[in-house]
Amino acid sequence: MDIRARKLAQVILRYSLNLKSGDKLLIQGGEKTLPFIKEVYREAIKMGIFPQVDLGIEELTEIMLKHGNDEQIMYIPESSKTAFETVDAILTVWGEKNTRMLTNIDASKMKLRSRGRRQLMEIFERRMANKELKWCGTLFPTEANAQEASMSLEEYEDFVYGAGYIDTENPIEKWQQVKEEQDRICKILDTKKEIRIVSKDTDIKMRVEGRKWINCCGNENFPDGEVFTSPIEDSVEGYIRFSFPGIYAGREIEDIKLRFEKGKVVEATAAKGEDLLLQLLDTDEGAKFLGEVAIGTNYGIKRFTKNMLFDEKIGGTVHLAIGRGFPESGSKNFSAIHWDMLCDMRDGGEIYADGELIYKDGKFII
Structure with a gap:
């Protein structure tokens, strides 16, 4: 062993x-x-x-x-x-x-x-x-x-x-350092009312006022490295194109594009696996809404491996999840599914909080 x-x-x-x-x-x-x-x-x-x-x-x-x-x-x-x-x-x-x-x-x-x-x-x-x-x-x-x-x-x-x-010699000490830095980021994000994500074929905004940002520092996922919250359910507006294939039960869904109005997916396409994408969105009413918006912070994970435990943590990416939200962040959205999709922000991607640029080219600038 x-x-x-x-x-x-x-x-x-x-x-x-x-x-x-x-x-x-x-x-x-x-x-x-x-x-x-x-x-x-x-x-x-x-x-x-x-x-x-x-x-x-x-x-x-x-x-x-x-x-x-x-x-x-x-x-x-x-x-x-x-x-x-x-x-x-x-x-x-x-x-x-x-x-x-x-x-x-x-x-x-x-x-x-x-x-x-x-x-x-x-x-x-x-x-x-x-x-x-x-x-x-x-x-x-x-x-x-x-x-x-x-x-x-x-x-x-x-x-x-x-x-x-x-x-490393002391992994626990390293994760405690990650916790401290991400606590700082979460405290800033907790004061914000609206988040806007801009990248290739992507311009999507959502309200997060009153929602709590969660510091993922090795407690519930291991390895870890992200900060996330659950957007206000009916607030999501805009469109997003995911950079990497979505993986569900071993099946790949490629080039996923979603458009939201009043929080709900109103248009969904994929170059491959679109039938499964539409089936997943039709799981129940909650599956058409976002349960999570998150920012990956583990820069030790540099490549896409078709495993979301690692991929969603890639430093310089964001991911959105349709379906079940997290009660600890304030989500009221329930669904039988929670499915993450990943967008690369390392080449020109930007995140705005209440109109202020806080993240550029894959890194926080606050």
Whole structure:
């Protein structure tokens, strides 16, 4: 086992989730993440934590989506609901055996699956908002994820652990420095009423008055590096063209263009995968509104890897998410989906706050 995986487990339990003896932890992951789950489990036991593991098998999900009826696809076991209601923390570990396993699944089946999981998301959002539950999502590098990123496994491991500063002597100290700097940015943004984003084929504005900007510094995503809020739901006006493909369940949607009026998507096109884009927007009423606007700040992540855990953090980018917003930022938008799309700002991109230029060519100038 790579010693960096053990170090990552320690950072997540001690810094990201900030767990203590007696806490109950649910660890979720797939077959390929088992080596890392063992390291988390081992560290949790040493810390006096009570861990339980939910190990998913990718082929079973494929079987369900291909052959299950609507009721079966939407079914959530009572044991899953109980776990979400009773644990103190959830760690979700991503790392696929085959990133394209669900590529050919009918989009309507994917929509049903999202609707079924809404039951869990309601519990999750309520307990997170009430500070009863902690959550962190991370990735264990696998061959499939490395291939998706056009890297060897060794290169991808260096990329993943480097993005989280795991290869530094004291990663926790580094993330505490990130927290301090982004606290400063968030305090300034909290005073602003309107945000306008301008880039290639993009001019979009939204009101954020009364909404809280959140500092993402390694607590809920790891690695991390962004600041975000949820715009006032009916305030989004304008158009945006996303620079990179949108990835949903292994399927790529290329050259996405959205136009908003009174907060709602009124026009949506894509050069490839437009059918899936329209299906996602039709998931429910909340899917047509923005749940998030965010600015990536991790300049250690320099390349697009088709994995939004890393891509949305790329220093010099912004991302918008259709669907579910975040209660902690003040969002009132609920949806069964939350789907991020990425826009590069490093070549001429600008962000204005209440008419003042605060960000240019991929960096804050405040």
